Every structure is written in structure tokens, then in C-alpha cells.
Amino acid sequence: MLAIVFDPDHLRLTTISRNLRELGMDNLSAVRVSDLRRTVRGKEFDILFLDVAASALLEQFGKQHQDVPVILMAERNAVINYEKAIYAGVTGLLLRPYRSDILKKIVDKAIRQRKEIINGRATVLSLKQKVQLLQTLNEVVQAINSSLLPKEIFNTILTKAADLIKAEGWSVLLLTESGDELVFEAASGKVGKKILGMRLKVGQGVAGWVARYGKSLIIPDVSKDPRFYSGVDQKTKFTTKSVLCVPMKSRDRIIGVVEVVNKIGGETFTQDEFEIFENVVAHLTIALEKAQMYRRMEEASQLDDLTQLYNIRHCNQFLDNFLIERRDTKGVISLIFLDIDFFKLVNDNFGHLVGSETLKLVGERMSRVVRRNDLIVRYGGDEYIVLLPNTDKKTAVTIAERIRIAISRTPFYAFGNKKFSITATSGVATYPDDAKNRDNLIGKADKAMYEGKMSGRNKVVLA
Numbered sequence: 187m188l189a190i191v192f193d194p195d196h197l198r199l200t201t202i203s204r205n206l207r208e209l210g211m212d213n214l215s216a217v218r219v220s221d222l223r224r225t226v227r228g229k230e231f232d233i234l235f236l237d238v239a240a241s242a243l244l245e246q247f248g249k250q251h252q253d254v255p256v257i258l259m260a261e262r263n264a265v266i267n268y269e270k271a272i273y274a275g276v277t278g279l280l281l282r283p284y285r286s287d288i289l290k291k292i293v294d295k296a297i298r299q300r301k302e303i304i305n306g307r308a309t310v311l312s313l314k315q316k317v318q319l320l321q322t323l324n325e326v327v328q329a330i331n332s333s334l335l336p337k338e339i340f341n342t343i344l345t346k347a348a349d350l351i352k353a354e355g356w357s358v359l360l361l362t363e364s365g366d367e368l369v370f371e372a373a374s375g376k377v378g379k380k381i382l383g384m385r386l387k388v389g390q391g392v393a394g395w396v397a398r399y400g401k402s403l404i405i406p407d408v409s410k411d412p413r414f415y416s417g418v419d420q421k422t423k424f425t426t427k428s429v430l431c432v433p434m435k436s437r438d439r440i441i442g443v444v445e446v447v448n449k450i451g452g453e454t455f456t457q458d459e460f461e462i463f464e465n466v467v468a469h470l471t472i473a474l475e476k477a478q479m480y481r482r483m484e485e486a487s488q489l490d491d492l493t494q495l496y497n498i499r500h501c502n503q504f505l506d507n508f509l510i511e512r513r514d515t516k517g518v519i520s521l522i523f524l525d526i527d528f529f530k531l532v533n534d535n536f537g538h539l540v541g542s543e544t545l546k547l548v549g550e551r552m553s554r555v556v557r558r559n560d561l562i563v564r565y566g567g568d569e570y571i572v573l574l575p576n577t578d579k580k581t582a583v584t585i586a587e588r589i590r591i592a593i594s595r596t597p598f599y600a601f602g603n604k605k606f607s608i609t610a611t612s613g614v615a616t617y618p619d620d621a622k623n624r625d626n627l628i629g630k631a632d633k634a635m636y637e638g639k640m641s642g643r644n645k646v647v648l649a
Contacts, residue, residue, distance in 0.1 A: 187233065188230075189233040189234070190215075191235040192216045192237055195237075198259075199217060205289055214231075219240060222240070226247075236256055237259050238260035238264050241266075241271070244276065255296040257278045257280055257292055257296055258276050259282065260280075278292040337372055339473045340372035344356040346466075347466040353430070353446035353449060354375075354447055355373065357378065358373070358444050359371065359442050359444075361397065367385045367387055368397055369385050370382050380422045381418060384418060386415070392405060392408070392429050392445065401433070402430075403431045404429075404430050408428065409427075426447050427448050429446075430459065431444070444463075444470060490563075492545060494546075496562065502624060505521075505627070509617065517575075518577065519574065521572070521574065521616075522589070523613045523615075524569065524571070524572065525569050526609075527610060532544055548570070548608075555588045555589055572585070572589065579614060583614055590646060593609065594610070609644035612638065613646075613647050614631060614646060615634060615648075616649075621649075
């Protein structure tokens with residue numbers, strides 16, 4: 187505890203300063219009002235001892251230092267305006283000459299009052315932090331409900347969390363499918379862009395340790411912790427000082443880690459902030475799981491159950507989006523409409539199980555000969571569509587011919603190692619040369635395929 191003592195009498199000032207030190211209290215002294223003003227300016231102190239000669243300053247000091255107890259010192263015969271002193275918040279009156287036990291009693295009372303003030307201030311600060319936490323968690327829940335895109339969720343939730351605990355930056359690292367590496371999926375700031383896509387081995391660095399053992403870490407000084415890996419800092423020219431890292435757990439399974447770095451102001455992360463961050467990460471994990479579940483459901487709704495190729499719903503969505511986006515840029519897309527020749531005979535001769543397996547194998551053969559960005563769709567029954575973005579008709583015909591050969595060249599197998607061969611007929615149409623909208627494009631390719639059926643089958647026909 188620190189006391190500031192003002193007394194214009196040097197001898198009295200020396201005496202009270204010595205008495206306070208005997209009570210274990212540090213003190214600073216002043217004999218002039220100007221010295222007193224200079225001493226208290228910008229300084230954190232706990233008790234003010236003020237001679238009655240400076241009582242005119244009580245009101246001013248009361249406004250500037252409301253939470254500091256004031257002890258007024260005076261001679262026993264001094265005239266004191268008690269009403270003014272009480273109004274100014276004077277805690278005690280020390281009359282000279284005084285006994286040491288009286289001084290101790292007055293000092294103890296002032297210290298208790300000061301501690302109560304400090305505890306009250308901490309309680310108010312804690313309440314403010316809790317209110318802010320509740321507001322942040324409310325915003326987190328809103329973020330969970332308003333977005334199903336993982337990166338949007340990361341940015342919204344973790345930016346709020348970093349602001350709450352006053353961290354310089356944050357990052358999210360997710361485990362790869364193999365489970366042996368962490369990938370930086372999202373991060374804040376300019377340095378954050380540099381680390382996106384970087385990988386750490388599980389067990390490497392603070393994040394790797396947390397991923398391996400599933401335990402949160404607070405590291406106040408990474409230079410003193412052997413678990414810290416400096417490789418990321420070296421690549422990004424960033425300086426990590428302190429870290430708070432928490433695992434993302436889904437049904438007792440680690441799916442990644444989240445970390446915030448460098449408390450603003452150079453302080454260390456506190457236990458309260460640790461608990462806040464763990465709470466936020468728990469919500470973040472729920473949000474990520476929700477987004478991933480929605481994505482899986484969305485993908486499942488756009489896949490054909492039998493072949494696991496895209497279905498007509500996805501085909502229509504893709505074409506609509508493509509045509510809208512490319513309308514002003516004169517984009518080109520070609521479409522192949524393919525039908526297996528005499529497929530009914532496969533079902534009649536070998537049964538529907540063989541027929542279903544054949545449809546799957548046709549899709550697999552098509553997948554092996556198309557390009558990476560081409561989309562194969564099971565249109566229905568034994569009909570398929572291949573979408574060829576940014577592809578002219580000449581190239582589309584080449585790809586259609588490649589598909590035709592891949593289907594017919596190798597026989598298929600039925601039960602008992604019976605072999606059979608099938609062929610396919612395709613029609614090709616191109617936007618915008620042959621059609622101006624989605625339905626007309628599909629219709630033109632379908633019509634060309636039908637013409638191929640009528641003229642001999644096992645061929646590619648242009649719209």
C-alpha cells in the first residue's frame with residue numbers, strides 16, 4: 187500500500203513518514219501544495235494524509251481521486267469544518283499529538299476502506315466483462331444461425347472473441363482426413379493471409395500439442411516453452427509472444443484447434459479469458475458441425491443414390507447459375523445428352539441387379555475420360571448428361587466420342603462370368619449457338635441424341 191503525505195511542517199512530516207514506515211506502509215511526502223499536485227499526478231496511491239492547512243483542496247481531490255481514502259491531520263485545538271470534511275469524503279481525523287495505536291487504528295480503517303473500493307471496482311469490472319461476454323455469446327449464437335459457410339462463421343465468431351479478450355489475432359487449424367496434420371483454414375490480419383494453407387504435424391508446436399492431447403494451453407511467454415514452434419513466425423515475419431490455444435472437440439474427437447495470440451498491451455491471458463475462450467470455441471465447434479452437416483445434406487440431395495453422380499437437380503442449378511453469370515461475358519458451355527442403346531435387354535437377360543451395376547460402371551467409365559471440371563449427371567433411367575463449361579462444340583464432340591469408345595470398348599460382366607457389351611448414343615448442343623436457355627439446351631442435345639438413335643445408334647450427333 188502507498189500513502190501520500192502532505193504537511194507544511196518538515197519535522198511533523200518526517201515523524202508521520204517514519205511512523206507509517208513502521209506500520210509497513212510506503213509513503214511519498216510533500217511540503218508545498220505544488221509538490222503535492224506534482225506527486226499525485228498520474229500516480230496510483232491508496233491513502234492521502236492531508237494537513238488541515240490544505241483543507242481547501244479537499245473538494246478538488248475528492249473529485250479527482252474519489253476512491254482514495256483521505257485522513258485529515260490537525261492540532262487538537264484546531265478549528266475544523268466537520269461538515270465540509272464529511273462532505274469531501276474524509277475517512278478519519280488524526281489529532282496531534284497522537285499515539286501509535288491510534289495511528290494504526292486509523293490506518294487500518296483506511297486500508298479496509300481502500301480494499302473494499304478496489305474489490306468493488308473489480309466486481310463492477312467483472313460484471314461488465316460478464317455482460318460483454320453474454321453479448322458476445324448472443325452474437326455468436328446469431329452468427330451460428332445466420333450462416334452455414336465455415337469461413338464466415340470463423341470470421342464472425344473469432345473476431346468478436348478476440349475483441350473480447352483483447353488479442354492481436356486468431357487462427358483456426360483443422361485436422362486433415364488422415365488425422366496426422368493440421369491445416370490453417372482461417373486467420374485474421376495481413377499475416378493471417380500468409381499462413382492460410384500452411385500445415386503442422388500433430389504434436390508440432392503449441393497447436394500440434396493441443397491437437398494431440400486434447401488439452402487447452404495458456405502460454406504467457408512462448409520463448410520459455412519448448413512446445414513452441416517458431417517456423418511459422420519465421421515464414422511470416424511475425425512475433426508470437428503469448429498464446430491461448432483450445433481444442434475443437436466433436437463427440438470426444440479432436441477435429442482441430444483454435445488459438446489467439448499476443449494479448450494487446452503485452453499482458454498475459456487470464457484464467458477468466460481462458461474460460462471465456464473455451465466457451466466460444468465450444469460454440470464455434472457446434473457451428474462448424476452444423477455447417478458441415480448442412481453441406482453433406484446439400485451434397486446428398488444433389489447426388490444420384492445409385493451411381494453417386496450428380497442428379498438433375500444439381501444439373502439445373504449449375505446450368506442456371508452458369509448462364510446467369512456468363513450472360514454478360516458471352517460464356518460458352520456445351521452439353522452431351524447420352525442414352526445407353528437397348529439397355530432394356532440388359533435387365534431382361536441378366537436381371538435388374540446387373541442392370542443397376544452396369545449403370546454404375548457406365549458412370550465410372552465416363553468419369554475416367556472427362557476433364558476435371560466437367561460434370562457428369564445421371565438424368566434418369568439409362569440417360570446421362572455431361573456438362574462441359576467453357577467448351578466449344580468441336581471439343582465437346584471429341585469428348586463425347588471418347589466417352590462412346592470408353593463405354594463400348596470393354597465388355598461388362600453378369601453372373602457366372604457371362605459377358606455382354608453395350609453401346610451409347612449421344613447428342614451435343616452448345617450455348618449460345620444452339621440455345622439461349624437451360625431447357626432449350628437440354629432439349630436440343632436430347633433431340634440430336636434421338637436422331638442418332640433413329641439413324642443407327644452408337645454414334646455422336648450434333649444439334
